[in-house]
Amino acid sequence: MALAQSGWKLSYSNSWVRVVGVSRRSSGAAAKPAIFQASCPPPSPAIAVKIRRKCLSNWRWTQQPPQLLEDKKSDASFFIRCSKYGSSIGAASNTNSGKGYLASTDQELMSQCQMDTFKASGPGGQHRNKRESAVRLKHLPTGLAAQAVEDRSQHMNRASALARLRALIALKVRNTVDLDAYSPPQELLQILPQKSTIRGSDCGPQIGPNNPKFILGMQALLDLIFAVEGSVSEAAKFLGLSTGALSRLILSNDSLRLAVNELRFSKGMKPLK
């Protein structure tokens, strides 16, 4: 892929970096951010463990712009499976399930991340006037990375990168779902349309895709859709919705749509449109 070769340096100057991991506006391989070339089939959990460990030891950079080689390795850990009681991979996430990451405060999440900035050569501080305020966050327990370059201050880029990281965790970190005893968690009920038959009146108004809280519900929805292997009609039954209503919910968010369609593609199913 052309983007893979151009890598970090080039993406730095391109406006599409803006959409890393969050709202890829166009579909197809060309629009995929370099750090997630996820169109390869998901590795088996065992392979993912191995690769991820390798990544972790390789990811101990802080000062250098990441090497493309490392990016490629980290791509392989695209699917990360967690149980409700903890991740099945890696010691670092034993106490923290995928849902736990999203429930953490910004500060807690930040403490699990390695922050990479474009290190200035030279002494920095008063010596320097270059508005290079790009921030890249690497979430060590999962190996996911998010970046932001378009804001004009370091602080804002960090906030943007963190928001992107949350979206990525929701999209990429899967919790196992017990379908026999399934009842949708509150955060999922909150993003469902009012007409859902299992949605109680205590859920409040529907949380839309632009609300930061949507991400938590999105993660739970993807957990369910993965558990039913991509079947929207099956998932809809669990949620008290018609297939059409659930499809519309999925299509309301670009990254959610892409994640579901990627799964459906891997199962030989037609994409939602």
Place this chain on the structure above:
Amino acid sequence: MKLSFSPKLSTFLKPSSVTNLHRSFCSSSISSPPPTSLKPQTPLFLKPPIHSAASSDLQKWHDWAKSLASSVGSTFVDLDNGPDSTLLCREIKWLMEDAIEEESEGMENNQRSIRLRVALEELYMLWKQRVEERRPFQYVVGCEHWRDLVLCVQEGVLIPRPETELIVDLVGDVVLGNEGLREGLWADLGTGSGAIAIGIGRILGTGGRVIATDLSPAAFEVAGFNVQRYGLQDVVELRQGSWLEPLKDMEGKLAGLVSNPPYIPSDDISGLQAEVGRHEPKVALDGGINGMDDLLHICKGAASMLKPGGFFAFETNGEKQCKHLVEYMENDAGGSFCNLKIVPDFAGINRFVTGFHK
């Protein structure tokens, strides 16, 4: 000069601050009109969008600006570690963000026209200044985005650096579990644009106050403008004077003391990146022979200013100055400080010294 009285500007200010701003600037200009150069200039993004240009003409400007940026290549990087074409191109985007009124497209004589906050000819001039004179981008647009703030800056006032953003976080950490510090009196010495003082003023408790000092009349005016813009005139008090001099009545009363004083060794000034060395105020950069004149001066006064348990954080030139400062505070300051720490900046350079008064 376009000053802040235009009705358009007031719409950008918080309602509470408008009248105060108006009053304070009016009254000061009536009683003793300062030289015009000291008056805060309206930054580009706050100017009224009274100009317009055909979109094709703006496109022409954009193409020209990009080709000028591209012609730089890595010349400035090689010369003095200045900006390269990529960075300059991003600045063009930001310049347009500030110059163009959003959603302003209209039709004029069958052509799409765009409303601008500056005439197109001036936009040509501004970008020429940026590239050919190496005028700092922040002076060109009259502001700097710092933390979640947009601070006005102009010639004569140091542009706040991204490294310095961390001082506010350091203060945020210590006030979090300490009411005495959160509700206490703080001082920012050599405040410049007012960046640190405003950043701290926004995280202190309702009883917390910040006194910001600066010797430079230009900085004093600009900091005042920024304080007003964020509606903090009841929280941040500005006092004009050198370092601790305007704080004589505060001895032993300060809960916290922060500063980013000039710390570049005099010999290094001539080799600075052109944007810095040619355009920013030397008085805010040059820290004397080893760069520590002002840092040591402030440290000497810190013990008498801080109350017991008071916190301080100072920015330095790097590892060497940090060590020197810690050594000084441990040995020469008569054991009046404790919990001394050296804190690195985001690039890993040991940048800050923090500690507490015993």
